[in-house]
Amino acid sequence: MPTFNQGIPMKHAAEEMVPRPLVYAMFALMLGAVGLVGYAQLSGMPKVGVLAEAPxxxxxxxxxxxxxxxxxxxxxxxxxxxxxxxxxxxxxxxxxxxxxxxxxxxxxxxxxxxxxxxxxxxxxxxxxxxxxxxxxxxxxxxxxxxxxxxxxxx
Incomplete structure (x- = not known):
């Protein structure tokens, strides 16, 4: 039966779940996406993914x-x-x-x-x-x- 080393506590377990730079990168990606969509809407760019209805x-x-x-x-x-x-x-x-x-x-x-x-x-x-x-x-x-x-x- 395998044994696990239970004598060594995890150091700062809550802080190391997701590295801080990764959290900043996720928020930067989210804000960038919202910014691009906002720019496209406000500038009146045509909707290129919309199906053109044929007769x-x-x-x-x-x-x-x-x-x-x-x-x-x-x-x-x-x-x-x-x-x-x-x-x-x-x-x-x-x-x-x-x-x-x-x-x-x-x-x-x-x-x-x-x-x-x-x-x-x-x-x-x-x-x-x-x-x-x-x-x-x-x-x-x-x-x-x-x-x-x-x-x-x-």
Whole structure:
């Protein structure tokens, strides 16, 4: 069994947790970041990381219907089922369905209003909920997740 040297007390243990120069460097970094953001806001620099909204070139109105377990089906406006979150590589449909349902619930809106799935001129796919004003640009969600909604336009 290993033994530990318990006879030597730690000298100034509280002072040595984080070296003082490191604390000064952290505050300097924080103040520098706040200063840069403040300068960018006050000088009117353009927001370069903001997505430019391209025009819609193709769209389809669908209804996302879900149950309490998060299983969603996508129907067209006539009620024909065109996809389900239980289909292979379509689980993201259920995720987006729950987001839209939550947004509508928060605003006190009907949960079964149609949403628009749109393909933009730059190739991006968007989900537009006109009833709540929510727009989800499907960027950075992975190819399979974007394809789950992109396939609904074909």
């Amino acid at each position: 819609i070139v193709q769209e389809r109105s669908v209804v996302l219907l879900g149950d309490r377990n998060g299983a969603y089906v996508v129907t067209d406006t006539t009620g024909t089922v065109i996809a389900a979150s239980s289909d292979e590589k379509s689980g993201f449909i259920g995720v987006v369905g729950m987001v839209i349902k939550r947004e509508r619930h928060t605003l006190g809106l009907a949960p079964d209003a149609p949403v628009r799935i749109a393909r933009r001129g730059n190739g991006n796919i968007s989900i537009i909920d006109d009833s709540s004003g929510l727009t989800v640009e499907l960027i950075g969600y992975g190819a399979d997740n974007v394809a789950a909604f992109g396939n609904l336009l074909n």
